[in-house]
Amino acid sequence: MNLTDQILSGAPRPGPSGTVGRPVAFAGCAGLYHPAPGATAVLMVGTWGYEAFCQARARRILAERLAAAGYPVLRYDHPGTGDSLDDGAADLAGWSAALAAARVRLEELSGAERIVVVAEGVGAALVLAGLDPDAPWLAGFAALAPVVSGRTHLREIQALGAMVGGTLPDAVAVAGFRLPPGVAADLGRIDLRSAEFHVPAAFVAARPARNTEEALAGRLHTPSGPAELVAYADYEASVGDPTRAEPPRATHDALLSWLAAAVPAGHARPRPVAAAPASDELVGPGFVEVGVRFAEAGRLYGVLTSPAARAARTAVVIANAGRDPHVGWARFGVDLARGLAAHGVAALRVDLSAVGEGLPPAGAEDAELLYSVIHQDDVVAAADFLVGEGFGDLVLTGRCSGAYAVLHAAPRIAAARAVVPVNILRLVWDPRESVAAAIAGDVRPIGAVAKQALDPRIVLRILKGEVDPRNLLRRLAGRVAARLPAARAAERARRRAARDLVAGLAARGTTVAFVSGKTDGGVGLIEDAFGPGGAELSAFSGASLRLVADTDHNLTPAAARASVAGILAAIAGAS
Known part of the structure; x- marks a missing residue:
């Protein structure tokens, strides 16, 4: 059991x-x-x-x-x-x-x-x-x-979509989340x-x-x-x-x-309680899904998607990005897992500690857990669960902080054949940095920040009072500070640590495939560690950097999500 x-x-x-x-x-x-x-x-x-x-x-x-x-x-x-x-x-x-x-x-x-x-x-x-x-x-x-x-609600959704993005030309949608057309039509009445x-x-x-x-x-x-x-x-x-x-x-x-x-809860039960089934499955076209709890006392949660037609040997762990729940931005976690099933690959989309359905470990209820060792432990627990379920070949993936978690958990997971960090923003954590600063910060190279500050369109908006120049100056000052000798020495140490991490994974046969949007902030960090275009990754067996065009950090455009899904399907299906 x-x-x-x-x-x-x-x-x-x-x-x-x-x-x-x-x-x-x-x-x-x-x-x-x-x-x-x-x-x-x-x-x-x-x-x-x-x-x-x-x-x-x-x-x-x-x-x-x-x-x-x-x-x-x-x-x-x-x-x-x-x-x-x-x-x-x-x-x-x-x-x-x-x-x-x-x-x-x-x-x-x-x-x-x-x-x-x-x-x-x-x-x-x-x-x-x-x-x-x-x-x-x-x-x-x-x-x-x-x-x-x-009708008022549908107008509010349109306004929210204009702010958040992820609208669709033929549907009511925000951040890529689509209201079924039949529901939208009925709701308008x-x-x-x-x-x-x-x-x-x-x-x-x-x-x-x-x-x-x-x-x-x-x-x-x-x-x-x-x-x-x-x-x-x-x-x-x-x-x-x-x-x-x-x-x-x-x-x-x-x-x-x-x-x-x-309406007090009361205590007396009016009739016998029906026995709960051992499991509740959802059966869709080509896949079977079941919610699962794992880790100590069922603290963590995930949805396991398996191919309906045949037993899968390979499974993909999909970790949260930030505090996005396991469904994923634009419902990408769901679509990715069900799409992988069509390739004969299982997937576990998980909620790590204090994210969505995931509960924090005892004593960490009020702690900041993004980029923490605890989230890496959670990825290991998800891998252990899958190995216990009979999956001997694992691929680990996640976006943003989830990319960091899977990359740093991978050395502890013997069954990890590949790790695919998507839009990673930190290769090695700087212990002097707060998570709040990392979320609000700018990881682009100094030249990119300076170029934005001098963009004539930005200058015009500053003159009109539409943009606060202090925000740009703070970003620029932060990047300048990163160039000071002490900061440069720490940066070189982190660069060595990143290369050692990838080298260690490559040496044991684990593929590291970085995937980033072409303009994503993490590309500069990867290039700092592995050369322009990540060219030096070729020194490590199986390591690579793959760039996705025309996307934001969240992979809101459907074409970008399809590109990332295709990369993952090719890697996971290559066992």
């Missing part, structure tokens, strides 16, 4: 705030169930795309807190989003059917007959559009940043601005200056009056950027307080 089976069949395991989520699947949807002893359960119905991507860790923490308060919790991804299966014909009717299936699954797992629905964004519109006030199972409804007008609703208990967290969200609270009628209304003041901090996003703790505190008063 593997660890995931033990977790599914055993007693609830504690997380930092409550019970660890158990991977489940139903109706083509992937979900996580948090067991708890209460007689009232909570069904979390999320939003979609970039917003859901940024809030992944926040949703996990809220579910743990709800379970710690006694409420069994199920949360899941809508069809065609997150880890759920794609459905080209997906529409709101399909999403509603998945919602109904989620409720049934929660009843089966928890034994509860009373359920509170906690819905965010589009999820709230989905619930309200199909709400049956006489449903015997409905104990309450909570809406966080609810979508009240579908939803208008709840004058609708009245009756529920046993209600809670609304409205974003600042969103009058339609505030007004909804007055039209959610309960036996004791209108819904409890609170300000969702910490919303923006939870969705601006997945690496910098913070859970909206104040809003979650208010939600938990309302629940405790309006």
Whole structure:
């Protein structure tokens, strides 16, 4: 029995705030169930795309807190989003059917007959559009940043896409996350601005200056009056950027307080609990997927994708970039893993410590773990899990900080045949540098920064007051400081360490294939260590630098993601 089976069949395991989520699947949807002893359960119905991507860790923490308060919790991804299966014909009717299936699954797992629905964004519109006030199972409804007008939401998505990027000409999309066209069409017809609703208990967290969200609270009628209304003041901090996003703790505190008063969890189970299956698989075209927990006490999480037609010997470990959850920017983690299955290669897309579903180790709950040895340990744990599952040939990959983690974990993984760091921004960590500075910093060569400062277009924008010249001066000063004698000596030491790392991997037969966007900041670092164009990598057997045109650091353009996927498929399939 593997660890995931033990977790599914055993007693609830504690997380930092409550019970660890158990991977489940139903109706083509992937979900996580948090067991708890209460007689009232909570069904979390999320939003979609970039917003859901940024809030992944926040949703996990809220579910743990709800379970710690006694409420069994199920949360899941809508069809065609997150880890759920794609459905080209997906529409709101399909999403509603998945919602109904989620409720049934929660009843089966928890034994509860009373359920509170906690819905965010589009999820709230989905619930309200199909709400049956006489449903015997409905104990309450909570809406966080609810979508009240579908057309308004679609306009907001267009505006967000203009800021974040990753829009698509033929679809509603942000950061490469695409809303299924059928859902978008149906959503545009939803208008709840004058609708009245009756529920046993209600809670609304409205974003600042969103009058339609505030007004909804007055039209959610309960036996004791209108819904409890609170300000969702910490919303923006939870969705601006997945690496910098913070859970909206104040809003979650208010939600938990309302629940405790309006719909207590209780303790008596109304009926026997259905036995949880040993595993929940999703079967798609050419692949089979299952959520898995691994490392000590199932602390870490991943989704294992395997070819459906034949047993795979090779598996790829896909590590997080920054604090991007395992789904990946533009859903690349999902698409990459399923694409590799078509080549007969398995893949494990993982959440490292304190990222997405990954829990930090004891004592490191508040530590900064990006670029830490702990994340390297996590990559080793993922490799150990795969070896234990029978995969004897591994390829390790990750982007940005994930590239650093797999590169430095590789020497400790005997089964690692290749490591493919993508858009790496640090080859060797400078212990004097903070992660915050690394995220905000500029790793380009001094000439590139100076060239930008003297660009006539930039100069014109400075004169117009559109660009703060102090930002450019700070970047330039930082690069000048890096040229001082002491800094140069440290840089030479890091260069030697990088070359020794690649040499050691090459000597034992592990291929190191750096992949970078042509204009990515890490190209200069690779060239500093291995010569122009990475030419000196040829001195190390199998080592190379491959450049991808027309991309940003996140690989937002679809063509860039396809190029990286092709490189990985060629390397992983070469066993």
